[in-house]
Amino acid sequence: MSHHDPDREAQVPEELAGERFDRALARMFPEYSRSRLKQLIERGEVLLDGGQCRPREAVVAGQTVSLSAEPTPQPSRVTAQALPLNVRHADEELIIIDKPPGLVVHPGAGNPDGTLENALLHHFPELSAVPRHGLIHRLDKDTSGLLVIARSNRAHVVLTEAMQAREISREYLAVVVGSMPAGGTVRASIARHPVDRKRMAVRDGGREAVTHYRVAERFAHHSLLRVKLETGRTHQIRVHMAHIRHPIIGDPVYGRRLAIPRGATEALAEALRGFRRQALHATALSLHHPVTGERISVQADPPEDMQALLDVLRQDTEARGS
Template sequence: MADEIPIPDEYAGQRFDRVLARLFPDYSRSQLKGWIEAGHARLDGQAVRPREPVHGGQLASLDAPDRLDEHSSVSAQAIPLHIVYEDEDLVVLDKPPGLVVHPGAGNPDGTLENALLHRFPELAAVPRHGLIHRLDKDTSGLLVIARSSRAHARLTEAMQAREIVRRYQALVIGSMPSGGTVDAPLARHPVDRKRIAVRQGGREAVTHYRVAERFPFHTLLDVKLETGRTHQIRVHMAHVRYPIVGDPVYGRRLSVPRGATETLAESLRGFRRQALHAARLSLTHPVSGETIEVAAELPTDFQALLRALREDARAREAEARRRADR
């Protein structure tokens, strides 16, 4: 059933989408605009354009489709979740590698969304089941989940305004001399529609990175997203010719450095996903206004690969010293 609210006289002459945002503050402006265009939000029972001027006393009605999520095909499933922060308005969890966020082709269930509906049944009535953003299947780390429509609207607007700070750790191929910024627009690949590519005319995409640890043939980076496009870090790192280790789409074929220790060789051969982890997250709480900062440790496979790289680096340094002493 649609919610109906009379439009106050003081809003006369303003655009319908802006007035609707004031009358229904639990939803973001982008959500409301889409619903107006789809006919889910009406003025005096009539479908109108978002910029239609309103008059005092008219009736604004909203039948938000996301309120029907409890009847969707996504089922609740008991899948373990690693919660790192939780209150009545939001949740921050640490997603393991290998867990798909949304059901889709090839992954009809067993996803993070299924797990969320089991752990937090109230998400059935929240837009997108509380999800604010996503991570690729084989990327690990922090994700924000809204537990109410009000929190979802405010967090979505904060994400769009680039007020939620996300920092990643990425292991790339090659010894980077220094950090920097990649400012290169992204769009769908012109041939392979499953891939993203740097393309003129694409959406703005900006990635900042700095060297956290350097190895003879690899570099561990701290990465900060200014924008959050699909596959952004993976594509940008490949674009500057330092692809992420193990990336099956944008990376290079497996190459074990000459003279590598057996441990490193085995670790590189066994690492079959992109070495990318959403490590730190900072945001303003959508209700209290306090600053929330959380962190997530690297997964065990990523930690093991770093240990192997450090062991290899020490072995190479020891060998170099022996040769210098001869």
């Protein structure tokens, strides 16, 4: 007698025929996270027509998949909180918000609440039924700008795949140290720092990371860059810019010790001393709607602190007569 008493059963649909077993599972049971499904396959808790199946094996339409395990438990410790949200787009499948600097995306150690996730659950209670409450990517606490949130299980599956396939285009504005002559591309693998686990570092054998940048505006000793991510590693832009010796202004982890350029206006010196976060803003987001396929593009101007910094940089550059 098998102890396999399925909690869920489903037939492989026509459109998933020939797909890998693990991928078909993720599409058929979006309420289970991918890591959970992987674990269940390894434990032999997922059967295909009553037998074990390797993750990479192709499935055939009409086969029966049975799972004997509960879905991924949602950590409903995350409480809804009435925090303001700047919603830039919302429809039945997805939401795009413009995150202010200083707001943490997920609750975690040191931030049990007061996060974007708490705010989302208040404004969109239906997200409590979506894996990871709809979050498919994140922005660092002090990076501002656009984030997409899946509002349904099917959107979560499609958007997660689109993000992995690099089909969601994201563009950032970064103010960096040094007047750069031209744009370029940084290709340098990123992994956890060998000593300081809170930091990332460029390391051989890390995960592939590619960042494209072009100069949008040049100042006397700084540059405003438009940056496009090809991969989305933790702290990628911050690590890559520091790696090419043009760290982002104000970056508390990867920046250099604050240097006030010679001959800087008093206003610029003050602005640089006062800018206490990385000057990085997710300014543009473009994707195909997960259901209709139409192109959705949203733009967001940098927040006031970054606008003010740019104004002062412009005035300083003019004052130098360059």
